[in-house]
Amino acid sequence: MKFEIASPTPFILMLRPRSGAQQWVERDEFKITPTTPIFEFTDSYGNLCQRLIAQPGLFSIDTSSEVITADYIDSGFDAPFVEIQNLPDSVLSYLLPSRYCESDFFNEMSVKITQGHLLGYNQVSAITNWLRENISYVPGSNYQPISAIQVNERQFGVCTDLAHLGIALCRSLSIPARIVVGYLYNLEPMDMHAWFEAYIGNRWYTFDATQHGTPGGYVVLGFGRDAADVAIFNQFGPAVYPIEQLISVDQIEE
């Protein structure tokens, strides 16, 4: 990512993948040019975030990682709905409406979409199928996040838009759901990517309405309630846009 900076500009980045239950970071590089003091902290979702002030002139961020990830995402047909009283404390906040996921508006719709499906994984699977069939995935159609209500009206959107609507529908059924940003191997066209996870059967499962089947190759950069929490860069002061942004995801031969 390259920027041309006019005046000193504070940035908060979320560009370092974290090893966790779903991926192992074997190698990670994170270079800032020119060298600038950077401070890394963990936000309340557990994401590694980087703070810095970019000085005027050319400013570039180069990151690269080798991550061990699953070949296929887990599917969990029939994994049961977790009763509210049995959810871990830390998962409860993913039931609440958020900036771009107005779950308080979607209960009627989500009940209709999931009718006849077993409570839990099968409901989220029905929601994801509904999104695939009813909301066109149009990469590049949108540069600012819009909210689930707007996505539902427009009936098309980028990956983030489909995730927001999916999340709002899940939460309206009392299923905790969160957005994930990162990379996806073989994504067409290649770009940053966003998808969502739902908490079912005592764990998080991955759902991605922009893809078919359950191919793996997902690399997580961050989790949050919606796009407001997981901007890969937040910048303050006069708006600055990347003059160049190159992304590639390759498979490493074993």
Place this chain on the structure above:
Amino acid sequence: MKFEIASPTPFILMLRPRSGAQQWVERDEFKITPTTPIFEFTDSYGNLCQRLIAQPGLFSIDTSSEVITADYIDSGFDAPFVEIQNLPDSVLSYLLPSRYCESDFFNEMSVKITQGHLLGYNQVSAITNWLRENISYVPGSNYQPISAIQVNERQFGVCTDLAHLGIALCRSLSIPARIVVGYLYNLEPMDMHAWFEAYIGNRWYTFDATQHGTPGGYVVLGFGRDAADVAIFNQFGPAVYPIEQLISVDQIEE
């Protein structure tokens, strides 16, 4: 608070004031009738929350506290704006847009309102004055939270509505702002109350566009990004409404 429960209903409450920098809880009572297993946890904002499942029948919650609080809220004229790079990590999330505070829409408006004011406390004070003059405070006019954009269109609202618009305006100027719910001595008419805080001069200051002057007597129950985070009760399953809710705040003679 009294409910008539038809089927077992999970609740998450936020009804225990916490001692902290701003108040000292000398006495606290929290009774549930009939006795029901309750689990208390701390959410990611530091609030004490209570989880329980209400069983069918009459269900009542009685809380009462004696809290030492300031006679006047602090005012901090000329307290300076804190540059993004100097904000504590834990405060950064209060810069982001949230469900009911679409700060991403308000920059133009907030710049206009605060023109000519020193960066920091004086800006937030100008915003609060603007709210007092332009958004009518109409208790009871609204029972579901609406968002800052909607408040700005309607030009009237309840305490939560004024707080949401104030928060959105602050964040659009890169001033961290959060909602506070609790009680206020002498509030007319007596009810639960909501106001907001802004982070200036390295601390949080209290602002309340529903009141004039700086009387104290605020008792905090919880903090959050907006009303979605600080519901004094969140209830899941078929909607249940209190059949009775009595609130009183009295001064204790020393």
Place this chain on the structure above:
Amino acid sequence: MKFEIASPTPFILMLRPRSGAQQWVERDEFKITPTTPIFEFTDSYGNLCQRLIAQPGLFSIDTSSEVITADYIDSGFDAPFVEIQNLPDSVLSYLLPSRYCESDFFNEMSVKITQGHLLGYNQVSAITNWLRENISYVPGSNYQPISAIQVNERQFGVCTDLAHLGIALCRSLSIPARIVVGYLYNLEPMDMHAWFEAYIGNRWYTFDATQHGTPGGYVVLGFGRDAADVAIFNQFGPAVYPIEQLISVDQIEE
């Protein structure tokens, strides 16, 4: 608790019981005389702690609570040992040696004591029985915490001493164990009390080698690795001792 303070003295207290999985605080009072600014925070074990500076003169702390607690502590015969790899992250630190629990010295001894017992609850039960038979419980025999090695040499001690040795023996078998301080109904002679918990079968169980049977009536004030973490008061500067300390625990008729 009453003190006579000669010069301004910082205190950190741990005197507010917290509602949680094991107890519900129905009523809580916490008064400081004379009134002094107090700040409450949550430490890394989840305990509520209070910070203040006592000014010269008489200084007293009065706390009182009504707590709903179990009539009998749970026993969990045959509850299984949890393999290290299945322990929650947050429990791992309770496997490590600490100031007063030099678990690294006790493996041989703990293996001998627990020989022939099923891994898990039954091992900890064997350890508790061994303590009852081999380390005399002598209230008031000791005013400064001593460590498990010293307790084992002396073969008598106060409640904290028995807990420290129990914890060290558990940890040496890779069973997470922690100290608990609080009150116990019917304790003879009445005083603050300490006991320990061990993590078995995916939950914490209570063990108290100073008592026989499994009577309940335990009120928890704080958890920690050992007595260093759970002092009900930590005071800094020239040593100050309570000139009076009154404790009582009564049963409230339902």
Place this chain on the structure above:
Amino acid sequence: MKFEIASPTPFILMLRPRSGAQQWVERDEFKITPTTPIFEFTDSYGNLCQRLIAQPGLFSIDTSSEVITADYIDSGFDAPFVEIQNLPDSVLSYLLPSRYCESDFFNEMSVKITQGHLLGYNQVSAITNWLRENISYVPGSNYQPISAIQVNERQFGVCTDLAHLGIALCRSLSIPARIVVGYLYNLEPMDMHAWFEAYIGNRWYTFDATQHGTPGGYVVLGFGRDAADVAIFNQFGPAVYPIEQLISVDQIEE
């Protein structure tokens, strides 16, 4: 690091440096051979820890990092002692005695060593100088951590031993102190290294009684109360020792 494993062995590692206020990790590699599921979590000190179960056979861990670090450690002569009441909550636990730092025993000694020195940095500097002159640094003299009391009796020790005594002396003066493990450029002989930090003038300062002057090149792997918290590997079950451990720290030309 290479091991020969006889039976499945749970490990907890602390081998991933974290970017923070003091260092920036530009590149990081962390490979396990053979490939084994690993889970990474953050402990209560903020360290990145890795959990895994090594299977029987040869098992090796290869890590390598490029870290930007200061050329010289900061010295802060005359930086003032922070009064207890002004310490951040999160620093308070570093005042307490811990497994290997029995600070409760050292007040008389630390008062003597620091007599005539300004409260704060200069006291810790006096302690570090005293350690340099009175406790011989003998790499390899010790393979199990011993406690500050034992170090003080023996009058020689490894880097960890000097750090433990330094920490105990600081804490006995109400100066928060913590151990740090990691790497040091130009350490002779090359090995893992440990030193300590003290909290003075509202920040942490680095002290290392094994070195002279204030050369930089420190790479932090973890922080803790003492060696019990920051083992670079904790292993459970029958003891396993590395059959090979190679460490090198090189300067990268810019």
